[in-house]
Amino acid sequence: MSKLIAQPANSLSGEIKIPGDKSISHRSIMLGSIANGITKVSGFLKGEDTLLTLKAFQDMGIKIEHKNDDVIIYGSGLYGLKKPLKKIYLGNSGTSMRLMSGILAAQNFDSELFGDKSLTKRPMDRIIKPLNLMGASIKSNNGKPPLIIKGRGKLKNINYTLPVASAQIKSCILLASLYSEGQTCINEPIKTRDHTEIMLNFFGYKVNTNNNKICINGGKELVAPNQIKVPGDISSAAFFIVAAIISKNTDITLIDINVNPARTGIINILQLMGANIELINKRKLYGELIANIKVKSSNLKAIKIPKELISSAIDEFPAIFIAASCAEGETILTDAKELRVKESDRIKSMNDGLTILGIKTKVTDDGIRITGGDFKKPTDTIQSYDDHRIAMAFAIASLKCKHAIKINDIDNISTSFPNFIELANLSGMKLKKIAGN
Ligand code: S3P
Numbered sequence: 407m408s409k410l411i412a413q414p415a416n417s418l419s420g421e422i423k424i425p426g427d428k429s430i431s432h433r434s435i436m437l438g439s440i441a442n443g444i445t446k447v448s449g450f451l452k453g454e455d456t457l458l459t460l461k462a463f464q465d466m467g468i469k470i471e472h473k474n475d476d477v478i479i480y481g482s483g484l485y486g487l488k489k490p491l492k493k494i495y496l497g498n499s500g501t502s503m504r505l506m507s508g509i510l511a512a513q514n515f516d517s518e519l520f521g522d523k524s525l526t527k528r529p530m531d532r533i534i535k536p537l538n539l540m541g542a543s544i545k546s547n548n549g550k551p552p553l554i555i556k557g558r559g560k561l562k563n564i565n566y567t568l569p570v571a572s573a574q575i576k577s578c579i580l581l582a583s584l585y586s587e588g589q590t591c592i593n594e595p596i597k598t599r600d601h602t603e604i605m606l607n608f609f610g611y612k613v614n615t616n617n618n619k620i621c622i623n624g625g626k627e628l629v630a631p632n633q634i635k636v637p638g639d640i641s642s643a644a645f646f647i648v649a650a651i652i653s654k655n656t657d658i659t660l661i662d663i664n665v666n667p668a669r670t671g672i673i674n675i676l677q678l679m680g681a682n683i684e685l686i687n688k689r690k691l692y693g694e695l696i697a698n699i700k701v702k703s704s705n706l707k708a709i710k711i712p713k714e715l716i717s718s719a720i721d722e723f724p725a726i727f728i729a730a731s732c733a734e735g736e737t738i739l740t741d742a743k744e745l746r747v748k749e750s751d752r753i754k755s756m757n758d759g760l761t762i763l764g765i766k767t768k769v770t771d772d773g774i775r776i777t778g779g780d781f782k783k784p785t786d787t788i789q790s791y792d793d794h795r796i797a798m799a800f801a802i803a804s805l806k807c808k809h810a811i812k813i814n815d816i817d818n819i820s821t822s823f824p825n826f827i828e829l830a831n832l833s834g835m836k837l838k839k840i841a842g843n
Pocket of ligand 1: 428429430501571572573574575577598599720721744
C-alpha cells in the first residue's frame with residue numbers, strides 16, 4: 407500500500423506518449439483469442455487490468471506471447487477455449503468481468519470469476535439479466551461478484567434496450583451473440599464507446615449500427631486480422647490534459663491518442679469551460695480515429711455540464727472535477743449516478759478529497775456542484791478508495807496547490823497507467839512514491 411507525495415509544481419512541457427487504450431487492449435485479447443488465426447497487437451497496455459484479461463485467456467489454453475513490445479495471440483476459434491484449472495481472478499477490472507461473461511456463458515465448460523475488494527462491490531446484475539434472457543445460467547452474490555457461470559454451449563438471440571448507457575453491457579451482449587443463431591439487436595439510450603463494434607468489423611464480422619441501434623447476426627467465426635495497433639488512451643491522457651490547463655506557461659502535446667467521438671466528452675466539456683485544446687493530424691488507425699492533442703494553460707469558467715456529454719466522458723470526471731475546482735464559478739453536474747458504481751463511488755471519493763483541499767462542494771444523489779477556488783493546505787491525507795483515477799486526479803492537483811498533497815494507497819495506478827509517475831515527473835510534476843503503509 408504505497409503513498410504518493412505530490413509536491414507543488416508550476417508548468418509542464420514536452421511531447422508525451424501515453425500508454426495504450428485500456429478498452430481496446432482488453433478487446434484485442436478477447437477477440438484475438440476466439441478468432442481463427444494469429445493477431446499481433448502493438449501498443450497493448452501492459453496494465454494490471456489488461457494483463458489479467460491476457461492471463462485469463464492463457465489459463466483457458468490460448469497461446470499468447472510477448473515479443474518485444476507486441477503481444478501475439480494464437481486464436482483458436484469460437485469454441486477453442488479450454489476449461490481453466492482454477493477460478494479466474496480479474497483484480498480491479500470490471501471490463502474483464504463483464505465482457506468475458508458474454509463469452510464464458512456460451513462455452514462447453516463452467517467457470518468462476520472473482521475480483522478484488524473494489525470489483526466485488528460492483529453491480530453485475532446489469533449483464534446477468536440480458537445474458538439470462540439469452541439462455542445463460544449465472545449465479546452471483548446478490549448481483550455482485552463472484553460469478554459462477556454454467557457454460558451453455560449455445561445462446562439465444564435477443565432484442566434488448568440497455569437500461570443504462572453502458573458499453574460494457576452492450577459489448578457483453580455482442581460477444582454472447584456470436585454464440586447464438588439469428589439476429590441480436592441492442593438499443594442504447596445514448597451512444598457509448600463502440601470499440602467492440604469497430605474491432606469486430608476488423609475481424610471480418612459485420613455489425614450494423616443505425617443511430618443507436620446495433621444489430622449483429624450470430625453463429626459465424628471471426629478471422630484474425632494479422633495486426634492491430636492500440637492508440638493512446640484518452641482516459642489516461644485526461645490527467646495530463648487537465649494538468650496542463652491548470653498550470654502556468656504550459657504547452658504540451660499528447661501523441662497518437664484515440665479520439666473516438668464516443669470518448670472525447672472531456673475535450674468538449676473542457677472547451678466549453680474555455681480550455682485551449684487542439685486536435686492535430688486526425689487520422690484513422692485500424693478503424694479508430696486518432697490525433698495528437700495540443701494543450702495550453704487556460705483560464706477556466708464554470709459550466710453546467712451538458713447531459714449528453716456524460717457518457718463520452720464517463721471515466722474522466724475525476725480529472726474534470728479537478729478542472730472545475732480551478733474554474734471561476736460553480737460547475738454543476740447532474741444525471742451522473744453511474745459515477746457511484748465505478749472502481750469507487752467517484753462522487754464521494756472526489757468530494758472527500760476536494761474537501762481536504764478546501765474546495766467548496768455540494769453533493770447530490772446524481773452529481774455534484776463544485777465552486778472553483780484555491781487549493782488550501784490539505785487538512786489530511788487523501789484516500790484513493792482503491793481507485794486508480796482518484797489517485798491520479800489528486801496527483802495533478804499539485805500543479806495548482808502551494809502545499810504538498812499526500813495520497814494513500816496508490817498502487818492501483820498500475821491497473822491502467824503503470825508509468826504515470828515517471829511520465830508526470832518527466833513532464834514537470836514532482837511526484838514521489840513511498841513504498842509501504
Ligand atoms: C468501458 C466502459 C465504461 C468505462 C470503463 C470501460 C469499456 O463502463 O467506465 O472504464 O471498456 O467498455 P460502462 O460501459 O459500464 O459505462
